[in-house]
Amino acid sequence: MSTSPPVPHAKPFSLPTGPWVGFIAVLVLFTALIAIKGELGTFLSLGNLRVLLHEGTVPAIVALGMLLVLISGGIDLSVGATVALVTVVTMRVYTAMYAASGPSPTNSLVAVAAGVSIGGVCGLANGLLVTKLQLPPFVATLGMLGVSRGVATWLAGRTVLPFKDGGTPEWVNTVASSQTEFTNPGLWSLVLLAILTAVLLRLTVFGRHLYAVGSNEATARLCGVNVTRTKLLVYTLAGLLTGWAGVIMFAHSNSGNPTLGEQLELDVITAVVIGGASLSGGKGTVVGAMLGVLILILIKNGVSLFNVPVEMQYILIGALLIANVSLNRWRQGKVS
Amino acid sequence: MTPRLRMTGIRKSYGSTAALRGVDLELRPGEVHAIVGENGAGKSTLMKVLSGAEQPDSGTMEFDGARFRPPGPHAARDRGVAMIYQELAICPDLTVEANVTLGQECSGYGFLAAATNCERVAAALAQLGHAEIRPDAPVSSLNPAGRQVVEIARALLSDVKVLVLDEPTSALAQSDAKRLFELIKSLKAKGVTVVYISHFLEELEAVADRFTVLRDGLAVGSGRVGEVPRERIVEMMVGRAVTEQYPRTPHAIGAPVLGLTEVCGKEMPNGVSLALRSGEILGVAGIVGSGRTELLRAVYGLDPVRAGVVKVGVYSSERATPADRIGQGIGMVSEDRKEEGLALELSIRDNVALSRLGDGATFGFLSRSRLRSALSEVLTRFGVKFRDADQAVGELSGGNQQKVAIARLFHQRADVLLLDEPTKGVDVGSKADIYQQIGEAAASGKAVLIVSSYLPELFGVCDTLAVMCRGKLSAVRPVSEWTPEQVIAVATGSA
Known part of the structure; x- marks a missing residue:
C-alpha cells in the first residue's frame, strides 16, 4: 500500500481570509443599519471618512509594531503607556527649548527626535528584559507598562502639559486637523511605514527570521538564526514605531498628557488578531493588521453615529474578535 | 584510509x-x-x-x-x-x-x-x-x-x-x-x-x-x-546476556470484557469488530496511518464513534467520554508520550495519580501521604529509576517515562489496557520490564490490547494477533497461526 503523498492537492480556489470577511461583514451590517435610519449619507460622507482615517492613524502605526512583535511570538502590553510617555517627553523637550531660544524649527526637530527615541528606548528595554533576563514578554511588557505610565505622570507633574500660549508650532496644527486629512502628513507617514513594514516582512532576511522565531524558536536557533538579536531588534523597532505614533498623538492632542493611550494596547492587539495574527506567533500580515484597525475604528465610529449606547461598541468588538478567530480555526481544521 | x-x-x-x-x-x-x-x-x-x-x-x-x-x-x-x-x-x-x-x-x-x-x-x-x-x-x-x-x-x-x-x-x-x-x-x-x-x-x-x-x-x-x-x-x-528478549508469564484466557461491533470512527476505523477476553494479550499490527491509533482513540472516547457498538463488560454505549471509559475500567497509553501521554512538567506522583486522584482525596482535598504510599508500590513494581516522586517526569530517561505512563493504568486499576506503541523510543532493558508487566497484568486477569509497529514484539508478547489495513481489521487469530510475512502482506494490502 502506498502511503499518503507528502504534498496534498493544490487548493482549487482560495476563500477570502478572516480579516476580509470581518471587514465586509461589518461594512454590510453598518451600511444596512444606517440606511434603514436614513443616515447613510452622513456615514459615507467624505467628512466622516476623514474622521475615520484621522482616528485610525495612531492605533494603526502602533499596530505595525505590535504585528512585528506578535509574529515573533511575543506581545507588547506597554504601547499605550509608551505613547503617553512620548507625548510628555516631546512636550517637555519642546517647551524647554522654546523657553531657552524662542521660536525655531530646531525646537520641533529635537523634540520629535527625543519623543521617537524614548519610544525606542522603551522598546529596547522590553527587548532586554525578554532576551537577557529571559522574562516572558507578557510579564516584561506589563512591568514596562507600569514604569512608563508612572514616569510619564511624574515628568508631567501629574497634570496635562499644554503649549505656552501662541507657542504651538505650525506642523502640530496641520497634523491635528482632520479637515485636510487626505494631505495630512500623519496619515501619509502611516502609509509609508505600512509599506516599509510589509517590505521588511516579505522581502528581507530579517522578516523571514521573524516568522521563523515565532513559528519555532528552537528550530530557528538550530538553523543559526540569531534569536536574541532578532528579538532585541523587533522590540526596539516596535518601540520606535510606537514612539512615532506618540508624536502624532502629541500633535492630535495638542499636549503632553500622561493619561493618553489607556487600553490602547488592548485595542491594538484586538485589531492585529482580528487581522489574522496569532498570539502564538509565526502568523500575520500588514494588510490584515491594517484591516483589523479599520474594522475597529469603523465599529467605534459607526456606533457613535448610529446613536447606539457605547456598551454595544465593546460587545461588538469582543464578539467580532471571537467570531473571527473561531472562523480561522474552523477553516484551518477543515484544511488539515 | x-x-x-x-x-x-x-x-x-x-x-x-x-x-x-x-x-x-x-x-x-x-x-x-x-x-x-x-x-x-x-x-x-x-x-x-x-x-x-x-x-x-x-x-x-x-x-x-x-x-x-x-x-x-x-x-x-x-x-x-x-x-x-x-x-x-x-x-x-x-x-x-x-x-x-x-x-x-x-x-x-x-x-x-x-x-x-x-x-x-x-x-x-x-x-x-x-x-x-x-x-x-x-x-x-x-x-x-x-x-x-x-x-x-x-x-x-x-x-x-x-x-x-x-x-x-x-x-x-x-x-x-x-x-x-x-x-x-x-x-x-x-x-x-x-x-x-x-x-x-x-x-x-x-x-x-x-x-x-x-x-x-x-x-x-x-x-x-x-x-x-x-x-x-x-x-x-x-552488558549481560539476554537469554529471552520477551519474558512471558503464563496466563489463562477468560470471558470477553471488551466487544466491538462494526465500529466506525470519523474516517477510520471503518467497521471494526473484535472481542477481547480477560487474560488475553491481543496485538494489532499494521502500518502507520492504517487506523490503529484511531481505533484505540474511538474505543477510549477520545474520538467520536460514528457507527457501531462498543461493549465494555456490562456497559454498552455509543457515546462515552474518556472519563466514562475510565469509570468502566479502561485505561489507555498514548503513542505520543510528550504531547499526550505525560504532563512532562508535573511530578512523577501527579502523573501516575492523574487518572485516579479520587482515592487520595477527602472531600476534594488531596492527601499527599496517602497518594505517596499508593504510588510507591506501583513505581517499584515497574522498576522506575527515580530520585523521588516529586521529581518532574520530564527529567527521567525515555524508558523510565514510558514506565510511568504505563504505571498510571495500574494505579488506576484498569481491567482493559489499551497500549499504543508501548515501547516506542524505549531502551532494551526497559522494554523487557514493560513486557514483564504486561505479562503479569494478563496473568492477573486483565485484558491487553497492544498496537505496535514492531513485529518481533507482537510475536513475542501477544496471544492473538490481528492486522489493520486502511481502517479495516483482519480476523483475530492466535499468534502461532501467523507468520511475519503474512502480517506484512495483510498490512500492505497485498494479501
Whole structure:
C-alpha cells in the first residue's frame, strides 16, 4: 500500500481570509443599519471618512509594531503607556527649548527626535528584559507598562502639559486637523511605514527570521538564526514605531498628557488578531493588521453615529474578535 | 584510509552524572555508521557534542585531520556536520523553501533573493528524489516523511559531509522508511558519511556498514554489520546476556470484557469488530496511518464513534467520554508520550495519580501521604529509576517515562489496557520490564490490547494477533497461526 503523498492537492480556489470577511461583514451590517435610519449619507460622507482615517492613524502605526512583535511570538502590553510617555517627553523637550531660544524649527526637530527615541528606548528595554533576563514578554511588557505610565505622570507633574500660549508650532496644527486629512502628513507617514513594514516582512532576511522565531524558536536557533538579536531588534523597532505614533498623538492632542493611550494596547492587539495574527506567533500580515484597525475604528465610529449606547461598541468588538478567530480555526481544521 | 571524523576521549557530565566517560569514535568517508545503545547510554549526548549543540568537558575531535570544536550547531553545519533530530525541527508556519533555507538564505543587502533560493531548494529536493515537493508549499501540509526530507534538504544545502540521523524511522510508515534507506544509500554514494542512531537492529542490517555500541557513556564495541551476530550486539548493549528478549508469564484466557461491533470512527476505523477476553494479550499490527491509533482513540472516547457498538463488560454505549471509559475500567497509553501521554512538567506522583486522584482525596482535598504510599508500590513494581516522586517526569530517561505512563493504568486499576506503541523510543532493558508487566497484568486477569509497529514484539508478547489495513481489521487469530510475512502482506494490502 502506498502511503499518503507528502504534498496534498493544490487548493482549487482560495476563500477570502478572516480579516476580509470581518471587514465586509461589518461594512454590510453598518451600511444596512444606517440606511434603514436614513443616515447613510452622513456615514459615507467624505467628512466622516476623514474622521475615520484621522482616528485610525495612531492605533494603526502602533499596530505595525505590535504585528512585528506578535509574529515573533511575543506581545507588547506597554504601547499605550509608551505613547503617553512620548507625548510628555516631546512636550517637555519642546517647551524647554522654546523657553531657552524662542521660536525655531530646531525646537520641533529635537523634540520629535527625543519623543521617537524614548519610544525606542522603551522598546529596547522590553527587548532586554525578554532576551537577557529571559522574562516572558507578557510579564516584561506589563512591568514596562507600569514604569512608563508612572514616569510619564511624574515628568508631567501629574497634570496635562499644554503649549505656552501662541507657542504651538505650525506642523502640530496641520497634523491635528482632520479637515485636510487626505494631505495630512500623519496619515501619509502611516502609509509609508505600512509599506516599509510589509517590505521588511516579505522581502528581507530579517522578516523571514521573524516568522521563523515565532513559528519555532528552537528550530530557528538550530538553523543559526540569531534569536536574541532578532528579538532585541523587533522590540526596539516596535518601540520606535510606537514612539512615532506618540508624536502624532502629541500633535492630535495638542499636549503632553500622561493619561493618553489607556487600553490602547488592548485595542491594538484586538485589531492585529482580528487581522489574522496569532498570539502564538509565526502568523500575520500588514494588510490584515491594517484591516483589523479599520474594522475597529469603523465599529467605534459607526456606533457613535448610529446613536447606539457605547456598551454595544465593546460587545461588538469582543464578539467580532471571537467570531473571527473561531472562523480561522474552523477553516484551518477543515484544511488539515 | 584517513577518517573523516575522529572523536577521542570525549567526556561530558551534567552535574554529578557522567553522560560520556571517554568515548572514542571514528567515522570514515562515505560510510553509514550505526550508533546503538540503550536509552541513557550517551548516544544523544555524543551526537550533540559532534553537532556542536553541546561542548565536551574534555577530549578532542578531528575533522579531515584538522582540529574540530564547533561552538554551536551553526558552526558545525558550516564545516559540514548536520544533525536531524528525532523531533523534527520545522517551522510549521513557513513554506518548504523558507524552512530549507532558514539561516542560510541567499540575500543581497538584507533582501531575500527569492528566485535563487527557490532554485536551490528545488535542486536539493530533486537530488533527494523528492521533486514532487513544491518549494512554495506550506510545510504544515507535508506528512512526517515529507518534513524529514525537508530537514535533510536543509543539510544538503549546506554541503553536508557528516549527516547524523537520530532514530529517523520512529515517525515513519514502513514504505517511507524504505525510501529513506534508499536516500541514505544515495547520500553514501555521494561520499556523505551518515551516522545512524536506532533502536531497531533490523534497520542497522538493512542500512549500515559499521556499528558502534555505547553503554553507560563508553564505547563498548564496534564492528562490521553482518559479521557480528545480532545476539552479540544485544549483549554488548545490555552488558549481560539476554537469554529471552520477551519474558512471558503464563496466563489463562477468560470471558470477553471488551466487544466491538462494526465500529466506525470519523474516517477510520471503518467497521471494526473484535472481542477481547480477560487474560488475553491481543496485538494489532499494521502500518502507520492504517487506523490503529484511531481505533484505540474511538474505543477510549477520545474520538467520536460514528457507527457501531462498543461493549465494555456490562456497559454498552455509543457515546462515552474518556472519563466514562475510565469509570468502566479502561485505561489507555498514548503513542505520543510528550504531547499526550505525560504532563512532562508535573511530578512523577501527579502523573501516575492523574487518572485516579479520587482515592487520595477527602472531600476534594488531596492527601499527599496517602497518594505517596499508593504510588510507591506501583513505581517499584515497574522498576522506575527515580530520585523521588516529586521529581518532574520530564527529567527521567525515555524508558523510565514510558514506565510511568504505563504505571498510571495500574494505579488506576484498569481491567482493559489499551497500549499504543508501548515501547516506542524505549531502551532494551526497559522494554523487557514493560513486557514483564504486561505479562503479569494478563496473568492477573486483565485484558491487553497492544498496537505496535514492531513485529518481533507482537510475536513475542501477544496471544492473538490481528492486522489493520486502511481502517479495516483482519480476523483475530492466535499468534502461532501467523507468520511475519503474512502480517506484512495483510498490512500492505497485498494479501
